[in-house]
Amino acid sequence: MTAALRFDPIRLPEKCERLRKEVRAFLAEEIAAGTFDPHKPNREDTDAPEFSRRVGAKGWLGMTWPKKYGGQERSFLERYVVTEEMRVANAPTRRFFVADRQSGPVLLKYAPENIKMDILPRICRGEICFAIGMSEPNSGSDLFAAKTRATKTDGGYLINGTKIWTSSAHIADYMIAIFRTSPPTKENRRHGLTQFLVKMKQPGIQVNPIGQITGQYEFNEVVFTDFFVPDDHVLGEVDGAWKQATSELAYERSGPERFLETYYVLTELVRAVGPNPDTRSAEGIGRLVAQLHTMRRMSVSVAGMLEAGKEPVVEASIVKDIGTVWEQQLPHRVRDLAAFVEETATNRETLERQLDFAIKTAPKLTIQGGTTEVLRGIIARGLGLR
Amino acid sequence: MAESDNIVVETAEKIFADLADPQTINNDRKDSWQEPLWQALSEAGLTLSWVPDDLGGSGASLADGFALLNAAGRFAVAVPLAETMLAGWLLAQAKITSPDGEMTVLPASPRDRITLDADGALSGRARGVPFAKAAKHFAVLAHGKDGVSIALVDASKGRIEAGLNVGYDHSDTVTLDKVQPVAIKPAAKGFDQTNLMLMGGVARSLQIAGALESMLDISVRYSNERVAFEKKISKFQAVQHNLARLAGESAAALAAATSAADAIASAKSFNDEVYLEAASAKIRCAEAAEKGGAIAHQVHGAIGFTMEHILHRYSLRALAWRDDFGSESHWAVELGKLVANRGADELWPLVASR
Ligand SMILES: Cc1cc2nc3c(=O)[nH]c(=O)nc-3n(C[C@H](O)[C@H](O)[C@H](O)COP(=O)(O)OP(=O)(O)OC[C@H]3O[C@@H](n4cnc5c(N)ncnc54)[C@H](O)[C@@H]3O)c2cc1C
Numbered sequence: 001m002t003a004a005l006r007f008d009p010i011r012l013p014e015k016c017e018r019l020r021k022e023v024r025a026f027l028a029e030e031i032a033a034g035t036f037d038p039h040k041p042n043r044e045d046t047d048a049p050e051f052s053r054r055v056g057a058k059g060w061l062g063m064t065w066p067k068k069y070g071g072q073e074r075s076f077l078e079r080y081v082v083t084e085e086m087r088v089a090n091a092p093t094r095r096f097f098v099a100d101r102q103s104g105p106v107l108l109k110y111a112p113e114n115i116k117m118d119i120l121p122r123i124c125r126g127e128i129c130f131a132i133g134m135s136e137p138n139s140g141s142d143l144f145a146a147k148t149r150a151t152k153t154d155g156g157y158l159i160n161g162t163k164i165w166t167s168s169a170h171i172a173d174y175m176i177a178i179f180r181t182s183p184p185t186k187e188n189r190r191h192g193l194t195q196f197l198v199k200m201k202q203p204g205i206q207v208n209p210i211g212q213i214t215g216q217y218e219f220n221e222v223v224f225t226d227f228f229v230p231d232d233h234v235l236g237e238v239d240g241a242w243k244q245a246t247s248e249l250a251y252e253r254s255g256p257e258r259f260l261e262t263y264y265v266l267t268e269l270v271r272a273v274g275p276n277p278d279t280r281s282a283e284g285i286g287r288l289v290a291q292l293h294t295m296r297r298m299s300v301s302v303a304g305m306l307e308a309g310k311e312p313v314v315e316a317s318i319v320k321d322i323g324t325v326w327e328q329q330l331p332h333r334v335r336d337l338a339a340f341v342e343e344t345a346t347n348r349e350t351l352e353r354q355l356d357f358a359i360k361t362a363p364k365l366t367i368q369g370g371t372t373e374v375l376r377g378i379i380a381r382g383l384g385l386r
Numbered sequence: 387m388a389e390s391d392n393i394v395v396e397t398a399e400k401i402f403a404d405l406a407d408p409q410t411i412n413n414d415r416k417d418s419w420q421e422p423l424w425q426a427l428s429e430a431g432l433t434l435s436w437v438p439d440d441l442g443g444s445g446a447s448l449a450d451g452f453a454l455l456n457a458a459g460r461f462a463v464a465v466p467l468a469e470t471m472l473a474g475w476l477l478a479q480a481k482i483t484s485p486d487g488e489m490t491v492l493p494a495s496p497r498d499r500i501t502l503d504a505d506g507a508l509s510g511r512a513r514g515v516p517f518a519k520a521a522k523h524f525a526v527l528a529h530g531k532d533g534v535s536i537a538l539v540d541a542s543k544g545r546i547e548a549g550l551n552v553g554y555d556h557s558d559t560v561t562l563d564k565v566q567p568v569a570i571k572p573a574a575k576g577f578d579q580t581n582l583m584l585m586g587g588v589a590r591s592l593q594i595a596g597a598l599e600s601m602l603d604i605s606v607r608y609s610n611e612r613v614a615f616e617k618k619i620s621k622f623q624a625v626q627h628n629l630a631r632l633a634g635e636s637a638a639a640l641a642a643a644t645s646a647a648d649a650i651a652s653a654k655s656f657n658d659e660v661y662l663e664a665a666s667a668k669i670r671c672a673e674a675a676e677k678g679g680a681i682a683h684q685v686h687g688a689i690g691f692t693m694e695h696i697l698h699r700y701s702l703r704a705l706a707w708r709d710d711f712g713s714e715s716h717w718a719v720e721l722g723k724l725v726a727n728r729g730a731d732e733l734w735p736l737v738a739s740r
Binding site: 005007008088266270271292293297321322375376377382383384385386 | 602609621625626627629631638642644645647648662663665669670673714717720722723725729730737740
């Protein structure tokens with residue numbers, strides 16, 4: 001039984017290291033050109049369409065997808081390297097990240113050929129942005145309580161209802177959403193949901209921004225009123241979205257974005273502490289680095305499992321559970337350790353600004369993408385307890 | 387690790403299953419299980435796995451030896467297997483032939499030092515030496531004026547103050563007072579006490595990870611047997627979440643330990659990257675022993691707090707193993723210094739190098 005919980009010590013192959021150098025060089029150029037400031041995670045505008053296009057031009061979007069759709073047929077491990085370097089540099093990835101990680105793979109699996117040919121190459125070029133429409137006002141963790149209806153009509157469906165917490169909906173060109181196509185059955189309360197591709201910026205959709213406690217606007221309420229979706233925008237099986245949604249999760253839950261979101265405060269702490277730390281600072285840094293290293297080794301290992309064609313749902317849930325709890329604690333631990341940093345530390349202001357933002361960011365980390373409690377339920381099922 | 391095609395691990399697991407059943411051992415107040423187990427392990431050549439054929443060992447790879455230690459952790463065996471393996475490995479670093487029988491290594495703490503005098507005698511004190519009382523020989527790392535030497539010492543030449551660690555295993559203080567070694571040679575260039583501590587730390591990490599795997603197994607099993615409030619306790623969400631966290635700690639410990647073992651097995655030297663791996667493994671596994679062990683006891687209720695139950699064989703040993711070859715506090719300070727010294731902008735490149 002514990003055999004399922006082995007994280008083999010996968011090493012990134014040589015070609016990944018070459019790629020890493022390319023990504024670092026690219027990011028250094030972007031930083032020099034003023035595209036973004038790596039020391040300033042709380043930028044006013046994290047949407048950077050031109051940057052997305054340049055990342056696309058490098059061939060770093062849809063990297064693992066077939067060439068005929070604009071992909072590069074490269075490995076998950078190579079994609080992993082690109083993701084982590086972008087994340088560590090605080091690059092503005094908001095516009096392309098969801099499409100690259102999640103929406104593209106869903107389309108690859110479930111969309112009709114004409115749609116794949118149309119949309120996937122544009123994702124690869126960094127031209128379009130995707131949003132995910134799962135949550136609703138009374139349906140978050142309990143996805144199967146979703147009520148927004150898709151009613152059959154001539155040549156398609158009419159959508160009525162509200163999605164909420166939809167990240168990037170205000171800039172998105174498309175959304176992949178689940179809607180209720182029939183009521184749940186007695187035997188299966190998961191039945192009756194269907195996945196759709198939704199073209200945004202059409203009549204019948206209203207996007208209302210929702211402010212976050214960080215002071216930023218990232219997610220939105222999306223209201224559908226008799227919004228028309230054509231038949232060929234149904235993704236996969238009608239009424240069967242529950243089967244599809246769960247296999248997607250390993251991609252969403254195990255990547256470097258699940259433990260690196262507040263990483264910048266650790267670098268800045270090391271800078272503030274300087275080359276000769278006192279015992280307290282040294283120990284604090286050592287423990288944080290040991291944890292970070294372990295998280296990353298687990299995450300790389302899951303990327304290796306994906307590369308091998310496995311569906312490591314439980315392993316990915318473990319990575320997201322421990323990883324997000326860690327990235328949530330990180331700013332608080334750094335604050336703790338920074339208490340005695342010299343007033344004269346040259347980066348003190350940067351560190352304080354970063355801590356302010358990271359502490360405000362922290363509460364969301366264990367919620368987005370599936371709450372800690374839900375993940376522990378999945379792990380418990382994997383252990384045979386449910 | 388523990389792939390079924392690993393003959394070393396397979397052999398060991400068979401011996402453990404036959405001769406190291408935790409419940410049998412737990413009931414045996416006279417410790418009469420120890421002799422047959424030790425006998426079988428040495429006859430199979432496992433105790434000297436890391437010693438090449440020409441130096442008296444069985445010449446298994448480093449990787450196989452590490453996997454064997456993980457299996458030993460899963461059975462929480464309390465014979466000086468890891469210690470004898472480490473001692474044989476240390477002696478082999480200086481091409482000294484390993485003798486038969488139980489061994490252990492000195493020093494077992496980064497803070498203790500054994501010195502080599504001009505007349506070739508060894509002096510110094512080593513605390514917390516695991517199984518010193520059971521050992522026939524010590525493999526000793528000593529500092530002389532020409533650098534580091536490795537020596538084989540007859541255990542009866544040392545003064546031993548017996549002690550017990552948290553897990554009730556021998557952890558003794560050994561004093562060498564101008565002791566003439568059986569054999570002594572200079573260590574290979576660049577080999578130092580830190581290397582020995584990192585190697586010992588990774589051995590302990592694998593044992594801790596193994597003990598956590600077993601704690602997870604028996605806790606899941608128990609939760610599916612014990613009934614309270616008219617249902618199995620495994621059906622309570624709070625219990626499920628505790629077990630999910632235990633699974634996470636166990637997985638993290640195993641991931642850190644196997645990654646460090648893999649790093650040492652494939653590295654040419656103990657460079658900064660190997661240091662990161664080995665120190666992190668000891669830190670992370672020690673933290674997992676604390677958090678995971680607490681959950682395993684919580685799930686077992688009072689029964690797990692009794693001497694009759696086998697849980698303490700894993701939980702207390704995992705806690706005790708934290709102290710050997712540098713505690714997590716020690717390694718955290720050292721790793722923190724290394725990171726600070728390399729500078730802020732070198733932190734990510736170091737982590738990403740693995
Ligand atoms: C920054 C951010 C971005 C997001 N982006 C998107 C997006 O792009 N698209 C999208 O669809 N959603 C998005 N979400 C929504 C997110 O997926 C949901 O918030 C999440 O699934 C939880 O749902 P909820 O907020 O309704 O909380 P609820 O489901 O009401 O949960 C409240 C609390 O109860 C607990 N709980 C609920 N059910 C159980 C149970 N069975 N057992 C134990 N505990 C339980 C939860 O764990 C949580 O602690 C985003 C959220 C955040 C914070």
